[in-house]
Amino acid sequence: MASAHLVAALALAFAVLTAGGVSWLWHRRKVRRQQRQDSWRELCLRLELVPQPGAARIATGELPETLFLLHDTGAQWLVELPLAQPLLPPGMRLLSSDAPSLPPHVRMLPLAWASASTPPGLWAWRVEGEGEAPSDRVDAPHAFLVEAARAMQAHAPLRVEPRRMIQTLRTGAVLSVKEVREAVRALDATARGWLEVAEHHGLPRVQPPPEPEPEAPRAQAPQPEPARPDASAEFVVDFNALPRATRERLVAGTSPRGEVSPILADRSFRGGPWWTCAVVGIGAFCLYLLYHQVVTGELNRPWRDEPWLNLLNCALTVFSLLAAVLVLLFQDTWRKALPFHPGRYVFPFDFVDATTRRLRITPMTALAETRREDHYARRHHTQPCYSHTTLTLRFSGRRRVEEFEIDDQARAYAAVRRLPAGSMAHLSGTEGKDEETLREFDLFHELRRQPGGLRALRDHGPVEGFGGGPLVRELPTHLRPAVLLLGAFMVSLMLSPCLLLGSDRFHDDTAFKEAQKDSSGRALNAYALGNGRHAAEARRLGMQRSLQDCETQDTEQCWKYVLSLRPVEPGMEEVRARMRSAAFKATPRTVAGWEAFLKRYPDSAEALEVRARLLPEAQLRELPTHSVVALRRFRNGNPPPGADAQAQAQLQELFAAARAGYLNEASPQNPQAVLFMSRLLTHLESSESSVVPVSFRRQLAPSLKSADSLLWQAAQDTSVTPVSGHFGASSIEWLEGHTVKALGNAFRRVLPDGLLTLVHGDPLPAQAKDTGEARPRIDIDYTVSWTGMTYKHEHSGRQFARIQFDFAVTLRMPGEQPVRVNLQVKPPKDVPVHDPDRVPSSSAVYNVMAQRAFEALREKLGTAFFRADSKTFQALAQQAP
DSSP states (O other), X not given: OHXXXXXXXXXXXXXXXXXXXXXXXXXXXXXXXXHHHHHHHHHHHHTTOEEOXXXXXXXXXXXXXXXXXXXXXXXXXXXXXXXXXXXXXXXXXXXXXXXXXXXXXXXXXXXXXXXXXOOTTOEEEEETTSSSSOOSEEEOOHHHHHHHHHHHHHSOSEEEETTEEEEEEESSSOOOHHHHHHHHHHHHHHHHHHHHHHHHHOOOEEEOOOOOOOOOOOSSOOOOOOOOOXXXXXXXXXXXXXXHHHHHHHHHHHSTTOSSXXXXXXXXXXXXXXXXXXXXXXXXXXXXXXXXXXXXXXXGGGGTTOHHHHHHHHHHHHHHHHHHXXXXXXXXXXXXXXXXXXXXXXXXXXXXXXXXXXXXXEEGGGEEEEXXXXXXXXXXXXXXXXXXXXXXXXXXXXXXXXXXXXXXHHHHHHHHHHHHHHHHHHHHSSSXXXXXXXXXXXXXXXXXXXXXXXGGGTTOOOOTTTTSSSOOOOOOGGGSHHHHHHHHHHHHHHHHHHHHHHHHHHHHHHHHHHHHTOTTSHHHHHHHHTTOTTHHHHHHHHHHHHHHHHHHHOOHHHHHHHHHHSTTSTTHHHHHXXXXXXXXXXXXXXXXXXXXXXXXXXXXXXXXXXXXXXXXXXXXXXXXXXXXXXXXXXXXXXXXXXXHHHHHHHHHHHHHHHHHHHHHHOOTTOHHHHHHHHHHHHHHHHSSOOEEEEEEEEEEOTHHHHHHHXXXXXXXXXXXXXXXXXXXXXXXXXXXXXXXXXXXXXXXXXXXXXXXEEEEOOOOOSSXXXXXXXXXXXXXXXXXXXXXXXXXXXXXXXXXXEEEEEEEEXXXXXXXXXXXXXXXXXXXSSOOOSOTXXXXXXXXXXXXHHHHHHHHHHHHHHHHHSOTTSXXXXXXXXXXX
């Protein structure tokens, strides 16, 4: 797990750094491109430039008497000055050493200056396919050359063509207007002066090379003629077979700062300070990993179950550490085995492949073709961005070509210009040149001065210690890199198992010692589960300490842990008993607590006591306060005698409190009703039911028919609904139910919940029967009759019968004489309508009469059972249907 975390942390850090670097580079590139666009707009605006059509950014501008062009290549700012007259012959180009690049498709051939006094750094080229016939020499007046050298020095980098001059102003993203103006004025002044010189002294002329004049024989001792290089041959020479002076010059020439600097160099990697730091970092990281693998063991945990992966991981770490140490110890020895810097080099006179001690030397006169290819990359914009340049050299007589990659375009062009210059210097420089000049260009000058030159050393083998100086020394077999790395690999394979075994033994002893410091024994028990070397002793000590710890704590979890260690061993029954006892002591004295205990230990001895006493007591304690229903439900569950007696006592207290509360609210005007309620409460206390039905018996008097005849005669309409039809069951039953509900709500205000419940009973039979009652009940008989009077509506003259309700309330108790209370409700004096101007319907009038009658019934029942000034009576009177 630790290894995975470490790798994840390193990967995350690398990803964050990479993302940050990419974001910073992208932002910087975006800012530079925006700056370049802003500079281009500002230049076009302030200099009044006219952009030319096309994808390239080229604009035409004009200063006083000067026409110029401004180029933005995406990497460089160029200013172009058209010339009124040709300054060079057709097809000829003059370039400074760091002149602006030409398009990739343009192929150029070098030209040699005919004058020996040509200023340095002035290169002449001929574009292939343009101008006169091919030639390798160009002749120019001395004044022209002086003016050309001054222009190249004043305006470098500069490219001169027959009809224009192109100067690179800068390579940054920002270009100021002042820089453009100054550059155009200076370039115009130089062009005017140069054109005047060309007009007076003439233009350069491309001509064939002159024939060399024969020299008169000298009267001196004959000198050995230098060997001319064989253009078709490749020489393979052992480094130790070279003369000492040549070896020293080769070592100096291959070093980054030598006397004879190569035109092109592809040096092999030989390390350095950064390489040493990287190797030290790798070694330190491997040492860190090895420390955590062997000493701490954190990195071995993910592969505990995979020993081969663990071994492979350790072997790779050890091998990487040993390889880093060997590289640090022997990198100087390996580097000094070859005194020169290995690589491929192109010198003015020769191409040298010095990747090994056997040097492959090819004269530059064998160079048949030089091909240059610029590589561009498009990066989200139209202008391509320069990437690198590939130079390909093909030599005659060789199938293999040599390729060099250069990431600097200016350096690549300079190398291209120097390649044919070196070849021509080899061809024509040996005549009329002194020894010092030849030594500057020729790396093997001393060897060529000897008879036979390089050809004489072609078949010579290595000569150890020949002439002293730098020599290639063969490394002993045991010091060669491959042998050392193979030995390191074998050592890592042999050392890794030993390290892992020692690490496991060390960690096992350390883990056992640390486990012994835990007094609870849990660490020892955990160690014993791993099957270590001390597992038996750890198992014994862990059990002893766990038992001692449980004796001190005496908790269910502790005893359960001890039981989980050895569940089937003898003596565990006592542990189980102690566990149940500890759980019994810690169980909360609540219904939920005891039920959870019974669920865990249903067959224990403690469960009997819980079921018999503790659980019923908890249930009784948690019953709702003043709830007769809950107490009766509890008693119906067959509780133990003790709990049942407590519940009975609570019920008695509730009923006693209910009697006292009712007597405080009872009406002294009706002692029979008060006596009935006292007997009713006594009966309800002894019974299991608190329901008392209230039943109604409705009778319609014969006088209603007389009222119907009178109203028909007055209205002369036989479609009038009879009066008796308005007092049927569908019209009156809801008033009966509302009356029972209102009376029950009144009793609940003074009696506990569930002690007395009034319900609307079934209708009583038409004929009353006096039978023995099995339970208390309240019967209400009422008769609907006509008083013989009518109501007359003032506006319509319509008549309605005055209806009278006579109520008889009978309170019945089992084994007791019924108590009867007669109540008469008189009809109202006026027509009971809300809007006297609107003719009411018969059903509305008679419904109101019935509501008024039952309201009066509720009021009279309240007067019978409660005092008129009590809150219960007032609440009953306010409950309108």
